Amino acid sequence: MASEPLEGRVALVTGSSRGIGRAIALKLASLGAKVVVTYRRRREEALEVVKKIEEMGSEAISVQVDMGLPEQVERLAGQALEAMGRVDILVNNAGVGYAQPFHRARVDLLIREINVDLVGSIILTRALIPGMLERGWGRIINVTSTAGIQGGFFLVGYSSAKAGLIGFTKALAAEVADTGVTVNAVAPGFVATRLGLSYFYWLEEVLGIKNAREGYLRSVPPHRFVTVDEVAEVVAFLARPEASGINGEVIVVDAGAILAPGYPPEAVDVIRNRRGSGSSGASPRRT
Numbered sequence: 001m002a003s004e005p006l007e008g009r010v011a012l013v014t015g016s017s018r019g020i021g022r023a024i025a026l027k028l029a030s031l032g033a034k035v036v037v038t039y040r041r042r043r044e045e046a047l048e049v050v051k052k053i054e055e056m057g058s059e060a061i062s063v064q065v066d067m068g069l070p071e072q073v074e075r076l077a078g079q080a081l082e083a084m085g086r087v088d089i090l091v092n093n094a095g096v097g098y099a100q101p102f103h104r105a106r107v108d109l110l111i112r113e114i115n116v117d118l119v120g121s122i123i124l125t126r127a128l129i130p131g132m133l134e135r136g137w138g139r140i141i142n143v144t145s146t147a148g149i150q151g152g153f154f155l156v157g158y159s160s161a162k163a164g165l166i167g168f169t170k171a172l173a174a175e176v177a178d179t180g181v182t183v184n185a186v187a188p189g190f191v192a193t194r195l196g197l198s199y200f201y202w203l204e205e206v207l208g209i210k211n212a213r214e215g216y217l218r219s220v221p222p223h224r225f226v227t228v229d230e231v232a233e234v235v236a237f238l239a240r241p242e243a244s245g246i247n248g249e250v251i252v253v254d255a256g257a258i259l260a261p262g263y264p265p266e267a268v269d270v271i272r273n274r275r276g277s278g279s280s281g282a283s284p285r286r287t
């Protein structure tokens with residue numbers, strides 16, 4: 001029987017007790033990887049992910065960590081190596097985001113976003129990359145965001161951290177380009193997880209913007225959120241041995257939401273409903 005593509009590999013997925021990280025952990029396990037599941041507070045959810053992976057016939061452990069605290073990040077790396085012997089695939093996925101208008105932003109929350117989303121990922125990668133380099137094979141996949149590419153409204157700290165992850169991805173990718181280790185980033189658009197939905201909740205409940213979620217969905221070409229599984233598929237692809245030629249890339253997974261910015265919802269509706277004036281809907285020729 002052909003072996004699974006990630007058989008014999010060990011993956012560490014930060015923030016895999018729920019949301020996107022959970023889907024990534026399960027996907028990597030389905031391809032044969034052993035998985036280190038991490039969580040910050042939700043131990044029960046993390047244990048449930050471990051159980052699911054074991055039911056799939058693979059191995060997993062769960063480790064508690066606050067990615068915003070360097071000493072805990074170092075401890076996570078040590079615990080993972082001690083329990084699994086190696087980490088071949090590192091997915092820096094754990095993240096926090098606090099929507100707030102910048103001119104009255106809480107500085108501690110800005111710092112927290114940078115520490116958890118960016119600094120924690122850099123420290124963990126620093127701790128785990130020597131083993132990958134020694135073995136001549138590794139995959140580092142950073143979960144950034146379209147907010148790190150185009151900026152997000154009221155998300156200055158979050159966008160800064162996510163843009164930083166892109167710089168980190170590219171600089172490190174160049175440094176290890178001839179080693180068998182690749183470093184890439186995946187940039188999801190909005191996903192209906194606790195983190196994604198909290199943004200719209202904040203717009204509606206705190207800023208009093210009515211139907212913010214519906215308004216967003218109406219204004220973007222795909223008229224939908226992407227799913228956790230759509231993001232996990234791309235991460236899993238990058239983790240595969242066959243993806244060895246992709247290095248330093250940022251792959252956007254948003255179904256096209258950041259395309260055509262500034263288009264009025266009505267214009268997008270024309271495409272959605274395949275409506276047009278006249279037979280073709282083409283604009284009249286100017287003479």
Ligand SMILES: NC(=O)c1ccc[n+]([C@@H]2O[C@H](COP(=O)([O-])OP(=O)(O)OC[C@H]3O[C@@H](n4cnc5c(N)ncnc54)[C@H](OP(=O)(O)O)[C@@H]3O)[C@@H](O)[C@H]2O)c1
Nearest residue numbers: 015017019020040041042066067095145190191193195196
């Ligand atoms: N959802 C979106 O719309 C969206 C869009 C673009 C990018 N992203 C990125 O995708 C990643 C996953 O987001 P998500 O939507 O799946 O979020 P989520 O549902 O809120 O899950 C966050 C995960 O990270 C863990 N976590 C939170 N704070 C942590 C900390 N300080 N230290 C360690 N772990 C921590 C959580 O653990 P507990 O369960 O124990 O709290 C949980 O496992 C994030 O990097 C996010 O920025 C999300």
